[in-house]
Amino acid sequence: MMLEFTKMHGLGNDFVVIDAVNQQLVLDETQVRALADRRFGIGCDQVLLVERPRHPQTEFFYRIYNADGGEVEQCGNGARCFARFVADKGMTRNREIAVGTAAGNITLYLEDDDQVRVNMGRPHLTPENIPFEADALADRYAIAVDGETFEIGAVSMGNPHAVLLVEDTASAPVETLGPALERHPRFPQRANVGFLAVRDENHVDLRVYERGAGETLACGTGACAAVVYGRQRGLLAERVAVRLPGGTLVISWAGINEPVWMTGPAVSVFDGRVDLQALTAAR
Incomplete structure (x- = not known):
């Protein structure tokens, strides 16, 4: 299948961001590793998926896969790129974006200076x-x-x-x-x-x-x-x-x-299309 993606980064922490709302997609670990491979794939630290919301008070659900294929709960730089992606792609018109994650709901704010501010929630210390x-x-x-x-x-x-x-x-x-x-x-x-x-x-x-x-x-x-x-x-x-x-x-x-608040940039590098089946088969 031909998969559309955007390469993004937050301070050099780089991501392959994929719209899984308008594309039918379920990734397995082998596919994630193929996408993340810097020599034979696109190359990234994490793969981010934009999915339909799972809670009525959120606009989207945010999934994060590390380069080794494992799914994780949260990624702050990725959250800022997520906000920039859904805004740039016209998936939301809101400047305040409520997003669900495996770790709970977070709120992303698009600032006037092109920075993204994120309410990262309260830290857990116990x-x-x-x-x-x-x-x-x-x-x-x-x-x-x-x-x-x-x-x-x-x-x-x-x-x-x-x-x-x-x-x-x-x-x-x-x-x-x-x-x-x-x-x-x-x-x-x-x-x-x-x-x-x-x-x-x-x-x-x-x-x-x-x-x-x-x-x-x-x-x-x-x-x-x-x-x-x-x-x-x-x-x-x-x-x-x-x-x-x-x-x-x-x-x-x-x-x-x-809550802890984080403010920083999010940058789109390029858009692309990849044959995910061929990419995975070549590994």
Whole structure:
């Protein structure tokens, strides 16, 4: 079948976005991996599907697949691209877009300066809701990796995150500690792993090793989780500029029981058509 898609990115975190409202489509893991393959496919960190709403108070349902084919609950950069996609394609005329996800409903706002602001919902901090194996709620946890103990924060933004404070993101052990923590047995659904360096209370640097995708140029939920952890530790103000390898996101969190807000760009790169059956058969 010939499948229409749009290649998009949010700060270099790139996506293949597909209208599954006007195209009949059910993806399996092999097809997702074929689309995401950077040498033999289109290439992306995640594949995003725009589907019909499952709840009367939403306009769409938003599905996210990592490059390894696994479906995940949430993606902040993808949410901004989702909003830009449905607006650019004329699928909505609203500037405020209610969207359902596997992690619950979120609201996307198209700003006048072409930025997209997202209400990412309230963070989950209790271990059973992340999920993370711990005896009790704490603002930091000791975790053992290969005989060495590290201190992490554990946060869910609809998907599980581990956050480590580092002196400098450039020298952080992202390539080694990232995958070890991603698949650590204390994270039964695996984890996204953030390496956070605080420059001052309003500015931080962040690198993220994403679950099922490896290190990406930006991670929206990772930026949210990092700010939540920094606020828990008393290190950050309510509004923080998070500098990632691909660019900067602005994250705001007023505190417990309040939602996290994320603002950043979303860019369309090109539209295309692909023969999904031929692409998958060639793998």
